[in-house]
Amino acid sequence: MPTTYETLNVATDSTTTKTILHEVLPLTGTLASGTYDSPDGTSFNIKNYTHGMFQSVYDYPFLSSSANHIYDITIGYDESSQFSGSTSTQNSKKINIYNQFAQILLGYTESANTVRLFENDLTLDNEGVMQNVFVIPFSRLITKDQVKKGTFSMTLGTGSYLNPFNESNADSLIKLQDLSASDQGGTTPTIGGDYGILYLSSGSAPTKLGDNGIGAVFYQAGVAVVTASVLDNIANSEFIVNATGIANLSQSVDQALTGSSITASCDALRNRIGNITFNNSTEINSTIYFCRLPVNKFNYSSNPTYTLGSKIRVKNVASDLPVSYVTTVGLYNARNELLAVAKLSEPLKKTPQNEMTLRVRLDY
Amino acid sequence: MAFLDNSGDIILDAVLTDVGRKRMAQGQFSISKFAIGDDEIDYALYNKNHPSGSAYYDLEILQTPILEAFTQINANINYGLKSYARQDLLYLPSIKMNNLMGRAVQTSSVGVTYLADPNSFASDDVPVTTKLTTDLGSNLSIMISADDSDKILMIETGLDSGNDPVGSSTNQSNFIIANDLLENNFTVSYNSKFISQVRGPDGNVDFSNVTGTGAASLTTGFIGADATVSSTTVGEFHDATVRGVLNRVYRSVGSGGSDTALNYSVMRGPRGTFTLLGLSINPDIPTSDYQEFGKTGQTQGSGASTQTYDYIDTSIFVTGNNTGVSMQIPIRIIRIAA
Numbered sequence: 269m270p271t272t273y274e275t276l277n278v279a280t281d282s283t284t285t286k287t288i289l290h291e292v293l294p295l296t297g298t299l300a301s302g303t304y305d306s307p308d309g310t311s312f313n314i315k316n317y318t319h320g321m322f323q324s325v326y327d328y329p330f331l332s333s334s335a336n337h338i339y340d341i342t343i344g345y346d347e348s349s350q351f352s353g354s355t356s357t358q359n360s361k362k363i364n365i366y367n368q369f370a371q372i373l374l375g376y377t378e379s380a381n382t383v384r385l386f387e388n389d390l391t392l393d394n395e396g397v398m399q400n401v402f403v404i405p406f407s408r409l410i411t412k413d414q415v416k417k418g419t420f421s422m423t424l425g426t427g428s429y430l431n432p433f434n435e436s437n438a439d440s441l442i443k444l445q446d447l448s449a450s451d452q453g454g455t456t457p458t459i460g461g462d463y464g465i466l467y468l469s470s471g472s473a474p475t476k477l478g479d480n481g482i483g484a485v486f487y488q489a490g491v492a493v494v495t496a497s498v499l500d501n502i503a504n505s506e507f508i509v510n511a512t513g514i515a516n517l518s519q520s521v522d523q524a525l526t527g528s529s530i531t532a533s534c535d536a537l538r539n540r541i542g543n544i545t546f547n548n549s550t551e552i553n554s555t556i557y558f559c560r561l562p563v564n565k566f567n568y569s570s571n572p573t574y575t576l577g578s579k580i581r582v583k584n585v586a587s588d589l590p591v592s593y594v595t596t597v598g599l600y601n602a603r604n605e606l607l608a609v610a611k612l613s614e615p616l617k618k619t620p621q622n623e624m625t626l627r628v629r630l631d632y
Numbered sequence: 633m634a635f636l637d638n639s640g641d642i643i644l645d646a647v648l649t650d651v652g653r654k655r656m657a658q659g660q661f662s663i664s665k666f667a668i669g670d671d672e673i674d675y676a677l678y679n680k681n682h683p684s685g686s687a688y689y690d691l692e693i694l695q696t697p698i699l700e701a702f703t704q705i706n707a708n709i710n711y712g713l714k715s716y717a718r719q720d721l722l723y724l725p726s727i728k729m730n731n732l733m734g735r736a737v738q739t740s741s742v743g744v745t746y747l748a749d750p751n752s753f754a755s756d757d758v759p760v761t762t763k764l765t766t767d768l769g770s771n772l773s774i775m776i777s778a779d780d781s782d783k784i785l786m787i788e789t790g791l792d793s794g795n796d797p798v799g800s801s802t803n804q805s806n807f808i809i810a811n812d813l814l815e816n817n818f819t820v821s822y823n824s825k826f827i828s829q830v831r832g833p834d835g836n837v838d839f840s841n842v843t844g845t846g847a848a849s850l851t852t853g854f855i856g857a858d859a860t861v862s863s864t865t866v867g868e869f870h871d872a873t874v875r876g877v878l879n880r881v882y883r884s885v886g887s888g889g890s891d892t893a894l895n896y897s898v899m900r901g902p903r904g905t906f907t908l909l910g911l912s913i914n915p916d917i918p919t920s921d922y923q924e925f926g927k928t929g930q931t932q933g934s935g936a937s938t939q940t941y942d943y944i945d946t947s948i949f950v951t952g953n954n955t956g957v958s959m960q961i962p963i964r965i966i967r968i969a970a
Contacts, residue, residue: 269819269865269949270667270712271956282663559666565715566668568724570956572711573675578726578791578901581675582689586722591678591690595698596669597644598709599652601662604864607652608663609708610644611701615673615694620719628646628666 373460388481411490423542429506461488669709793901832874840880848896876905
């Protein structure tokens with residue numbers, strides 16, 4: 269139990285800082301493909317639910333405690349969509365999915381108080397609406413505080429069902445990027461946070477292919493919304509082939525929206541998801557305490573080895589300078605409770621001839 | 633808990649402790665002061681006789697690898713660096729248990745001091761203290777719970793420096809009092825699960841020379857410790873504050889030329905203060921605690937009898953509130969086997 273404390277003046281001995289950290293998140297298509305089997309074959313990294321409203325993608329067989337939730341996949345359409353109808357499979361659930369994301373991310377129109385629709389531009393003027401969408405909400409574990417603007421990229425395979433990423437055909441791979449977005453602009457604020465537009469792109473120094481967006485990415489919410497029409501032109505229109513329990517089936521995206529379940533559409537989309545990459549952002553708020561060790565303080569120790577027969581080991585005669593070695597800084601409250609502790613990577617020598625300021629940073 | 637990488641720049645590895653997180657959750661996180669620790673340092677490695685000169689005296693100390701910070705409150709800074717106004721101190725006080733005075737309990741051959749439950753009797757109605765005295769061969773290391781009329785813990789501080797400087801009144805003034813090295817209070821940390829009360833010296837206590845005899849006498853008297861609070865340094869412990877009393881035993885050279893004060897005081901130089909401790913066993917310790925935290929059905933000492941005992945080993949920590957000098961005293965709470 270230390271008995272010598274030095275008072276920290278909050279006004280002069282501490283300061284606060286904010287740091288934004290970014291991580292690159294490469295989410296490879298092998299995760300989305302769902303072939304990650306557990307050793308005993310009882311679970312995969314794709315989790316389906318009995319309600320059938322979305323799928324979850326894990327980085328490891330989801331029954332394992334080591335598995336991390338990466339993102340979900342679902343599909344939905346607005347009730348004004350041409351595919352909405354009582355005969356459509358899971359019609360109400362697909363509408364619910366669309367409305368849920370739209371009302372949380374975009375809110376309601378001011379006049380009719382109806383849910384805004386996703387749009388392929390930044391104006392939210394009901395032009396260029398995306399009524400049928402794939403939605404990919406990313407886990408907070410992945411996005412942390414937000415997706416860094418201008419870093420989102422997703423590739424989709426447009427080849428045949430069995431060979432969606434046909435390497436012999438350069439056109440069988442499309443890339444979606446938020447090319448116009450940056451920290452300085454190119455986004456629109458909504459009640460769900462800022463969103464940017466996903467454009468088709470090409471080239472190593474990517475450029476937009478056309479002016480119309482084909483999706484949106486909501487940075488703070490960590491949600492990517494992609495219009496279903498982006499896969500209208502896949503080879504042979506084979507979006508779904510031989511879904512579970514249905515032999516000799518081949519459906520285009522439009523057909524799947526009406527004739528297949530959300531789960532089947534999610535399976536089909538996963539089959540075509542290549543790599544997804546973005547940078548996440550973490551805002552670190554820090555308090556830095558400047559622990560000042562003046563020349564005339566902390567020069568002795570109550571360490572039991574400091575003395576031998578009460579004589580200070582580091583001295584031969586009284587006039588020798590006392591020496592101590594700093595390894596630890598403890599931060600205390602007024603009740604002498606140790607609230608935080610910092611360790612130096614190597615001992616620092618303290619004598620009456622030197623003073624030091626130890627900068628202890630606590631991150632929150 | 634690994635070592636910190638010390639191959640490059642000096643870094644500070646900082647973490648919130650358990651208590652820090654708790655206080656943050658309570659909205660009571662307020663850092664107001666800091667202390668400096670050196671628990672990893674072994675000052676015995678300071679080699680004042682290094683053949684290569686003074687630059688090499690602390691070579692080994694500076695190469696001490698440092699462990700990562702961790703979140704428990706009781707193992708980060710146990711001692712701490714000290715500030716004294718004078719930079720020319722050559723001696724700092726030590727702390728020792730007095731085992732010379734008749735009332736002072738001693739440490740047994742197995743390194744513990746016994747604290748016996750007076751309400752525990754053998755099948756032949758003989759109290760545990762009597763049985764234990766027989767088995768240990770004496771009662772020198774046996775305290776009786778809640779009974780301050782028999783053996784007690786006596787702790788002394790001072791300079792254990794032999795004859796240089798000697799334990800005179802003048803040296804007490806010059807080396808201890810003038811340098812603000814006197815312990816007016818001690819903090820006793822104890823596990824309240826097993827020990828219910830700590831008592832310290834009252835205002836009548838005295839330890840001084842008997843004029844003209846070369847002997848020293850101890851006047852005892854106890855009072856409940858002040859301000860028993862949850863320990864801020866040892867988890868699940870409580871802290872009690874007891875008084876320190878000026879040690880008035882001074883060097884007394886008899887006709888044989890030797891210092892007879894050394895027959896009564898364990899400090900071989902100028903003495904500072906002393907304190908007395910009486911302990912009470914928590915009366916609510918269940919048998920299951922003896923089984924879980926101690927041992928049951930054990931013989932003690934040489935086993936002069938076939939008596940078996942239940943016991944729990946715990947420790948109390950005694951720290952001088954001024955200089956931070958501290959010691960750990962192993963206590964064996966003992967009763968007749970249930």
